Amino acid sequence: MAPTTPTILGIDVLWVATILSGVAAFAVMVAIYAVTTSRDPMTKRVKALNDRREQLKAGITASTKRRAKLVQRNDTADRMRAVLQSLSVLQEEQVKAAQIKLLQAGIRSKEWAVAVIFGRLVMPIVFGGLALLWVYGTEGFADWSPLKKYMLVAGTFILSYKAPDLFLKNKITKRSDxxxxxxxxxxxxxxxxxxxxxxxxxxxxxxxxxxxxxxxxxxxxxxxxxxxxxxxxxxxxxxxxxxxxxxxxxxxxxxxxxxxxxxxxxxxxxxxxxxxxxxxxxxxxxAEEKAARLPAIMTVPLILFILPTLFVVILGPAACSIKDSLISGS
Known part of the structure; x- marks a missing residue:
């Protein structure tokens, strides 16, 4: 009788171990590559700041390539500003508040403030319109109740309007931390x-x-x-x-x-x-507050992931031995 490889729940243990070994070796190679090719994140930023300081001292506004990018960016911002002003939805207080949020998020370009306000106007129209067309114009949600359809469309409109602010708030929180x-x-x-x-x-x-x-x-x-x-x-x-x-x-x-x-x-x-x-x-x-919350936070992962794995490790070899004994006895 040919020898059989051990299995757990019908899965070949040697095959799973081979795959996990390959994944671990790949992760080690990626980590070594990331460590050996890491660069100083401040070098480029400090160099750009120093270059800008020298340009300001010399009375130079910007280099030719940078000036072209600024002109293109300003043209786009001017178009968005013109659209917002034509609709009478652009206020200077909103622009200043958006500029402060951009600075707190680490975005130095003030032209993006108009883009944030423009996104608040356009994204609900685009995504909300698509949601309306998908829910009420097609049969994709025919089995849903009218309340569920309304909640989906309303949630899409609200999330689309809040998406730029949520993005900035997330970046501000991470940067502040x-x-x-x-x-x-x-x-x-x-x-x-x-x-x-x-x-x-x-x-x-x-x-x-x-x-x-x-x-x-x-x-x-x-x-x-x-x-x-x-x-x-x-x-x-x-x-x-x-x-x-x-x-x-x-x-x-x-x-x-x-x-x-x-x-x-x-x-x-x-x-x-x-x-x-x-x-x-x-x-x-x-740090002490986070450490005090750790036992309560680790309860759910412990029950869902760690305990089942522990049972498999402890009872797996015994189950394999029992199965081999039953096969050889039969």
Whole structure:
């Protein structure tokens, strides 16, 4: 009698093990490639910011290629603005609010503010019209009740209208969380730079360069702030721009401290040291809160995924042995 390979629930164990080994080897190769080809995410951003600063100092608006892109982008934005103004749905307050959200999301181009407002107008018409045609113009939902059809169409209209705002809100949240993680380390480095005798501009440049690889979003904001401190006539405006670009109360507190030290000449290192200690305590409290919620969160994955796998690992060999014994006995 030919030897039979062990099976679990009718599936060949050796075949499954071969596939899993191949997947694991492919994942290892992908991880090695990602590690060996990783680049500094701050290099390109800082270079673009420095180039722009030099252009502003030299009185150059932009390079030829960049100017062509800006002209094309402005033409598109002007067309959308003209459509919105013809319909009397464009307000300057909406444009300014959209521009602030774009800055907080890390999108520097202000022309996208008109695109966001234009998307609020066009997307409900397009997707809502398609939903109306699909639900009421075809027989695709003939078995649905009128309430279900209405809920589907209304949900499509609402989601289409809210889609640009939800996209921006998601990007703002992710970016704010990334900046919040690196803010205590940045303040510690600012304290060291201040105690070493560096100016505020040089300190911001140094912190951006040191933390650019670990926290690229925070490094970008500090680099932009350092550049604005270098060429803006009002240094207070540079700090206020930083508070406007980052949707975090912690950053607003740092900006307030920096403005007060600039105005009254109070020691910068001591004030930043106190803020850094507070932010570290806050970060530790958030970590403890997440750790306290972990047992409740892990209950469902434990029941659905871990326990069945554990039963298969424990009882699988015994089931295979029992099956082989029954086959050989028969």
């Amino acid at each position: 990334a900046i919040r993680k690196g803010l205590p380390d940045a303040l510690d480095l600012l304290v060291i730079c201040a105690e070493a005798g560096l100016t505020v501009d040089a300190a911001f440049h140094r912190v951006a360069r040191e933390l650019g690889r670990a926290y690229p979003e925070l490094g970008e904001e500090f680099s932009l702030t350092a550049i604005e401190l270098g060429f803006l006539t009002d240094r207070r405006q540079a700090f206020e721009n930083l508070a406007m670009r980052v949707d975090l109360d912690a950053v607003k507190g740092v900006v307030t401290t920096m403005i007060q030290t600039e105005k009254y000449g109070t020691p910068l290192a001591s004030a930043l040291r106190v803020l850094s200690a507070e932010f570290r305590n806050e970060r530790m409290m958030r």
